[in-house]
Amino acid sequence: MLEILRPGVQTTVQDLGRHGLRHLGIGQGGALDMPALRMANRLVGNPEGAAGLEIVLGPVQLRFLRDGWLALTGADFDATLDGAPVWCGWRQAMRAGQVLQLRGCHHGMRAYLAVDGGIAVPEVLGARATDLAAGFGGFAGRALQAGDRLPQGAAVALEGRAGSRPPQWTPEIRALPGPEYDEFSAAAQDALWTRPWSVTPQSNRMGYRLAGPALERTARHELLSHGVLPGVVQVPPGGQPIVLLADAQTSGGYPRIATVIEADLWKLAQARPGAELHFVPTTLAEARHALRQQRYHLNRFNWSAYGH
Amino acid sequence: MKPGEARFYLLGERAAVLAVDAPAELACQRRIWWLANQLRGRTELTDVVPGMNNLTVVFDPLASDGTTVLAELEQLWSGADEASFTPREVLIPVRYGGADGPDLDDVARHTGLSPDEVIARHSGADYIVFFLGFQPGFAYLGGLPEALATPRRAEPRLAVPAGSVAIGGSQTGIYPAAAPGGWHLIGRTALALFDPRRDPPTLLLPGDRVRFAPEEAHHA
Incomplete structure (x- = not known):
């Protein structure tokens, strides 16, 4: 069990999301920075898909109610456990009654807290992720509030500290041309790949709205509603692109100029409003290679820490 | 074909x-x-x-x-075959008008029909669930009689109550959960369109045939 003392801007229970239900209008959800959650889980000996907390900025305070292990990954916070510094990217032992405090965030936007055994809220429709829009899953289907007490899974036997170097955030976001890429003007195609795109404050778990030169579509016909996924870059009539993320609706009707590759979606999760992003064209083969490298990085940690 | x-x-x-x-x-x-x-x-x-x-x-x-x-x-x-798909039939009881359908009179004014005629035509038609999206359990329905088509509201509502039955342009639909929305609300159903504890969790599935049934006391 752990108790929320200060919930911060938006702290939610997240795992790797719901799958297989998109045809019912049920979105994916789950951690926006999936590699960070996977690593936090590995650090404390959990299965990768165990539920942890996604913490947006701070300040956040919570109390552990049993001995165990914790790991913080993702955004780099000033974190302390009963006043002693906690290193992001490392696991460390915690004792019942200790208070974890997250204050200033140096880099990034979202931190992931994993505890050994995972956050053991019940699975709803196959996942523990919180669906904020529909109000189910996670803890009571909502962001956490002061006084919430979250169940924690069975303790995992671990020894000593272990850590992993976090991936380096850079503003380059690799993307593939989308199905309607050819319907945009040459100037729009050029602007997509060459101009900086700034993250607007209207960015959230559903999608990141970017600001830059208006992207002009030369085709006029309206598109019929189609399935969309995290990573799809939609362009509404105003010409300002939206990158869909984990909480996006399952269907859309705007032209898709590009799709951000899966291996780079975490960079959006860690980009703050005002940050400038650059789209870099890539190929399907490179996209798959990048994803394989990302998983390899996680596996390499397991080999070094657990020998398997 | x-x-x-x-x-x-x-x-x-x-x-x-x-x-x-x-x-x-x-x-x-x-x-x-x-x-x-x-x-x-x-x-x-x-x-x-x-x-x-x-x-x-x-x-x-x-x-x-x-x-x-x-x-x-x-x-x-x-080799796709349209004949071998058997649809399910779903009846949706609706309280039309009043507090449940605050825009019924607007739709009547726009279409030149009386509120009772709007209800009769809306509940007299057969609808088909083309697909689900937007929200868990939200069905894109085909089959709204052309005479009922009404452009969306100029000012979208910040919160449309769950279960609202609405007309937007040439479409009709039911909001499974409270959400912002620009469609005209003509009634409301007590049925849960989405319940994560049910299997399947949505009342409607792609391909379903849907009819709306007026409940009494709609002018209350």
């Missing part, structure tokens, strides 16, 4: 899409439902998602580069 021209393409590294370039029509959509049913449950596909005239299938990009998925979509589509 011959299906329209179909295109097959990848959407990012984890999805393959079949899209038919033709006006949305039921015969094509029935083939899409048939194809979706053929593919659902395959372990290599994580999602099979019908849209309007299209189908998106999601797979694990570490296991496949999509080539085989595209080839299979193409092969199955060439």
Whole structure:
């Protein structure tokens, strides 16, 4: 069990999301920075898909109610456990009654807290992720509030500290041309790949709205509603692109100029409003290679820490 | 009937899409439902998602580069059969007008019908669930009588109550959960369109035939 003392801007229970239900209008959800959650889980000996907390900025305070292990990954916070510094990217032992405090965030936007055994809220429709829009899953289907007490899974036997170097955030976001890429003007195609795109404050778990030169579509016909996924870059009539993320609706009707590759979606999760992003064209083969490298990085940690 | 021209393409590294370039029509959509049913449950596909005239299938990009998925979509589509899809029938009881349907009079004014005629025509038509999206359990329904088409409200409501039955443009739909919305609210149903504890969690499924049944005391 752990108790929320200060919930911060938006702290939610997240795992790797719901799958297989998109045809019912049920979105994916789950951690926006999936590699960070996977690593936090590995650090404390959990299965990768165990539920942890996604913490947006701070300040956040919570109390552990049993001995165990914790790991913080993702955004780099000033974190302390009963006043002693906690290193992001490392696991460390915690004792019942200790208070974890997250204050200033140096880099990034979202931190992931994993505890050994995972956050053991019940699975709803196959996942523990919180669906904020529909109000189910996670803890009571909502962001956490002061006084919430979250169940924690069975303790995992671990020894000593272990850590992993976090991936380096850079503003380059690799993307593939989308199905309607050819319907945009040459100037729009050029602007997509060459101009900086700034993250607007209207960015959230559903999608990141970017600001830059208006992207002009030369085709006029309206598109019929189609399935969309995290990573799809939609362009509404105003010409300002939206990158869909984990909480996006399952269907859309705007032209898709590009799709951000899966291996780079975490960079959006860690980009703050005002940050400038650059789209870099890539190929399907490179996209798959990048994803394989990302998983390899996680596996390499397991080999070094657990020998398997 | 011959299906329209179909295109097959990848959407990012984890999805393959079949899209038919033709006006949305039921015969094509029935083939899409048939194809979706053929593919659902395959372990290599994580999602099979019908849209309007299209189908998106999601797979694990570490296991496949999509080539085989595209080839299979193409092969199955060439033999797609609209006849062997059997729809379910769902009746939705609706309290029309009053506090449950505050825009019924607006729709009546716009269409030149009386509120009772709006109710009679809306509940007299057969609807088909083309696909689900927007919210868990939100059905895109085909079949709204043309006479009832009403442009969306100039000012969208910040919160449309769950269960609201609404008209927006040439479409009608039911809001499963409270949400912002610009459609005209003509009534409300007490049925839960989405309940995560149920199996299946949504009341409506792609391909369902839907009818609305007026409940008494709608002018209360």
